[in-house]
Amino acid sequence: MSSLDHPGIHKVVTALAEAGLDSAAAGVRVLTDDVRTAAQAAAALGVEVGAIANSLVFTADGAPLLVLTSGAHRADTALLADLVGVDEVGRAAPDFVREHTGQAIGGVAPVGHPAPIRTVVDSALANHPRVWAAAGHPKAVFPTTFADLVALTGGTPAEVAR
Template sequence: MGGVSSLDHPGIHKVTTALAEAGFDSAATGVRVLTDAVRTAAQAAAALGVEVGAIANSLVFTADGAPLLVLTSGAHRADTALLAELAGVAEVGRATPDFVREHTGQAIGGVAPVGHPAPIRTFVDRALADHPEIWAAAGHPKAVFPTTFTDLVALTGGTPVEVTR
């Protein structure tokens, strides 16, 4: 996967297709393939020249065995006890790479908010609303797309929440 330099990668194609089908053509056409992989919010922010808080980290957790996607500001660490309360489950834990790929069709480091095999319950960090433009992964560790908090919530059917106490 190191040679990705265009939008031809299957993961990126799934994301751009999902964005276009949802009516977010501007996000789909705004997908950027970066020179280097940006597996962390800090790397993505540095590559894009934006604040780390404007990066929408896609974190996949297990919520009593079911997938839970949390789109959190790169400036935050998600509080799993709080997420469990919000989700109404006993426990929210870290998902394995295989679990992430099974439920998103994407690898850790490039998980997009969309383009998954089936809808995933999603929480969206309210802190992302502090930024007029935010960047999310686009199905590959080198790919990102611009969006807004409002569009991200609409696109994912997500629930806006505070992810930290």
């Protein structure tokens, strides 16, 4: 599979190019195996697990909330609820994730969604000069930076784990 064969990857590459990040789009890697977890992605890329930007979709009082968190830790839902000013943040069901991102769990990218999603970007990702994010398919990733993730998503940088 080339990087543009899959519609999810194509949407991500298009979104990156529209944001002026053609070099990041050109860096999309389609790996041999699925990398649905941060540990799998880190091992496949030969990087620290903390340099993997997990795209986690939650429900925030029923609305989608995308949290780009470092693979080195888990997002704290109570902290997220306080941060975004809602009563409850919970794990989203697979159909909810696909409805709001157009992508399957394990391949959810920070961009390329049908509509913008409120996003929080884990400040721990700033500790890595290059981070890797999913590119719309469980085998696809792209290199980026913390600053570019914030800019691409219009996200709020914050600590997402205690």
